[in-house]
Amino acid sequence: MLEPLVSRIEVACDQQTAFTIFVEQMGAWWPLAKRSMSMHQGQSAKALRTDPRPGGQIIETGHDDTEHLWGSFKRIVPHEFVSMDFHMGLPPEQASLVEVRFLPLSDKRTQVELTQSNWEAFGDLAEMMRRGYGSDGC
């Protein structure tokens, strides 16, 4: 079992706003020029749209209007938690699990904690990618 990857940030808004912007307006804050399928062709994606309900999809509209499925929502607990099968650029069976928790720190600050796991979906390669190779003598 490979260690999940954890990333935390604080946002300057209340929990409900942070959650709503995260799931409903992903395209407004996601760096579409830097991390998208279109980026691989040196272009910014045009848009990102979400359908925030279990099974609802996350879809990029590429620079040439091609649509790319990034993943889908699994569980949604309004304002507190959302999980997604995330496989951007890979076949859906190689989805990693992304879980996001929204912890209120005050009425103006919220901690967003993102955990990515299920690296096993990527097979043996997962270990090579997460730990690197060369440490076992090769």
Add this chain to the structure above:
Amino acid sequence: MTYDTALDALADRTRRRVFESLRSRPMTVGELANLQPVSRPAVSQHLKVLETAGLVSVEAQGNRRLYSIRREGLAELRAYLDSFWSDVLVPSPPRSRSAKPKLTRDLCLNRS
């Protein structure tokens, strides 16, 4: 190297096995074919894809062509994955489009 080329290349199970076989030492197509339940031409084809993706390099030794894992290729792929969320969960750089959503600014992401 583009990351999706590398990820695509490694998404195929057989190709991944070919790639992983090279972890122990550099090998020829013939040696690799002996380890895989696939034909030599198929192994060649997989190696070509891996080479294009920057994950494998080839070196001529006499009349043999030795394939090995290209460390830089894998390191680049790992760096891409490692930096993925730190690139995503930060304030977006100002967009050229004037119709910048107000909420983007309000979200005001700061790394803790």
